[in-house]
Each structure stands twice: as C-alpha cells, then as structure tokens.
Amino acid sequence: MPFLFSVVLAAVGPWVRYRITESPAFIKAKQAQEAEHHVVKMPLLQVFRRHPRALIAVGARFADGGNYTAATITCSPCSSWPTSPNTLARPGAPR
Numbered sequence: 674m675p676f677l678f679s680v681v682l683a684a685v686g687p688w689v690r691y692r693i694t695e696s697p698a699f700i701k702a703k704q705a706q707e708a709e710h711h712v713v714k715m716p717l718l719q720v721f722r723r724h725p726r727a728l729i730a731v732g733a734r735f736a737d738g739g740n741y742t743a744a745t746i747t748c749s750p751c752s753s754w755p756t757s758p759n760t761l762a763r764p765g766a767p768r
Contacts, residue, residue: 695703706712713719721728
C-alpha cells in the first residue's frame with residue numbers, strides 16, 4: 674500500500690512544483706548569481722565536448738565491471754570518508 678501512495682506523490686509533486694511561482698527574493702538572488710557567473714545552458718553537452726577521453730574511459734570501466742563498478746564507485750567512498758584520518762576535519766563527522 675505505501676508503494677501505491679508513493680506513485681501518487683510522485684505524480685502530484687512535480688505538478689505542484691511547476692504551478693508555484695518563485696518568490697521575488699529568489700528571483701533577485703538568481704539574477705545576481707547569473708550576472709556574476711556564466712551559467713552554461715547545456716552542461717551535459719559541455720562534458721561531451723570538453724572531456725571525450727574521460728567519458729570513453731568511464732564507459733569502458735562500466736562495460737568491464739557492470740554493476741559491481743557502479744556499487745564500488747558509489748558505496749566505497751561513502752563508508753570510509755567520514756572516518757578517514759587522512760582527510761580534513763569535517764564538522765559533524767564522528768570521531
């Protein structure tokens with residue numbers, strides 16, 4: 674039953690989000706940020722244009738190891754990062 678409720682929420686959530694207008698303060702802050710920094714319109718296209726060798730290497734690695742590679746890349750750093758003594762101190766990390 675919770676799964677069915679999540680399907681309803683997944684459909685209603687984006688609909689509500691797109692109907693709400695941004696606050697004037699947020700619009701001002703966004704315009705100020707865009708004036709300071711160059712905002713790339715299509716960042717994924719920039720990755721393909723500027724880093725083709727890296728994409729080929731990552732694609733080959735995923736083709737070689739499949740799901741094991743994805744699990745290793747995403748899970749291993751997460752478990753060791755907060756407790757590693759060789760990294761900078763992070764606020765709120767367990768000691």
